[in-house]
Amino acid sequence: QVDLQESGPGLVKPSETLSLTCSVSGASISSDYWSWIRQPAGKGLEWIGRISTSGSPDYKPSLRDRVTISIDVFRNQFSLTLRSVTAADTAVYYCARDWFTMVGGLVNEAFDHWGQGSLVTVSA
Amino acid sequence: DIQMTQSPSSLSASVGDRVTITCRASQSISVHLNWYQKKAGNAPKLLIYAASRLQSGVPSRFSGSGSGTHFTLTISGLQPEDFATYFCQQSSIVPLTFGGGTRLEI
Numbered sequence: 001q002v003d004l005q006e007s008g009p010g011l012v013k014p015s016e017t018l019s020l021t022c023s024v025s026g027a028s029i030s031s032d033y034w035s036w037i038r039q040p041a042g043k044g045l046e047w048i049g050r051i052s053t054s055g056s057p058d059y060k061p062s063l064r065d066r067v068t069i070s071i072d073v074f075r076n077q078f079s080l081t082l083r084s085v086t087a088a089d090t091a092v093y094y095c096a097r098d099w100f101t102m103v104g105g106l107v108n109e110a111f112d113h114w115g116q117g118s119l120v121t122v123s124a
Numbered sequence: 125d126i127q128m129t130q131s132p133s134s135l136s137a138s139v140g141d142r143v144t145i146t147c148r149a150s151q152s153i154s155v156h157l158n159w160y161q162k163k164a165g166n167a168p169k170l171l172i173y174a175a176s177r178l179q180s181g182v183p184s185r186f187s188g189s190g191s192g193t194h195f196t197l198t199i200s201g202l203q204p205e206d207f208a209t210y211f212c213q214q215s216s217i218v219p220l221t222f223g224g225g226t227r228l229e230i
Contacts, residue, residue: 035220045160045168045211045222060219061125094167103155103174109215110158112179114167 002026004095006118012089013124018082020118022095027113029053029076033098035111036069036080038091046091050098051078085122092117126150126214130223137228141202145226147195147212156216159188159197162225163208171210172197199228 008020022034035050049059051069059067068081082089099112127150137143147157155175160168170179172188175195185200199206207230212223 044224045162045213047213047220047222050220058218096167099170099173101173101177103177106154106156106174108156108158108174109220110170110173110213111160111168112170112173114169116167 002097002113004097004113004115006093006095006115008118008120010119010121012085012120012122014086014122015084018080018085018089018120018122020080020093020095020120022078022080022115024076024078024097027097029071029078030073033100033109034071034078035096035098037094037096037111039094039117040088040091048080048082048093087122090120090122092119094118125219126153126217126221128212128214128221128223130210130212130226132226133224134227134229136230137202138230139202139204142198142200143202143228145197145210145212145228147190147197147223149193149195149214149216152192153214153216155191156214157188157190157195158213158215159186160211160213161206161208162211168211202228 003025030053033052036048051057057069066083071078095115096111097113129148157175159172162168176188209227
């Protein structure tokens with residue numbers, strides 16, 4: 001049973017840094033890719049980026065200047081740091097596992113396990 | 125970025141109905157298309173992957189089809205627990221992108 005759990009402050013001041021951690025159980029963080037995804041209230045889902053132990057992280061280009069995703073193999077965790085936040089960064093933040101499958105010779109990627117989500121509000 | 129456009133944005137239906145949600149990609153993504161169900165306060169749940177493959181544990185009333193730029197999610201025989209918001213997501217090219225969602229309501 002793969003389980004993910006986000007943790008971190010629920011309130012961040014404008015211009016400061018948002019930091020969240022995702023703790024993984026039931027799977028080795030070294031074995032897969034792991035993503036951060038967010039959903040502002042009343043809006044759709046937005047992929048932020050992903051990481052694995054086998055390469056460099058990938059980020060959404062519009063967030064690349066402000067975001068860092070890192071991985072801690074010993075704690076089986078991965079983390080999100082988002083700098084210089086504004087009210088537009090207020091959202092529920094999810095961590096998820098990237099699941100790769102071979103289908104008809106093609107590799108498909110989907111998010112098969114998610115954390116419950118962590119609401120982060122940016123406000124003074 | 126690949127833009128994913130879902131239609132309709134909202135849909136009213138009744139228990140037992142058959143409904144179809146459409147997702148279009150701004151460029152060809154082969155079958156790199158996934159569907160998720162999201163209920164308020166819960167994390168998204170993977171329903172369909174690779175356009176037509178049913179995720180383990182998902183009821184067979186859910187089905188997906190399509191390739192290239194046009195995809196559909198069909199729910200045959202709506203159940204009360206199916207009223208939720210549905211999102212498509214492409215995994216062909218980074219950045220991974222989602223559709224805007226379709227809210228399915230009674």
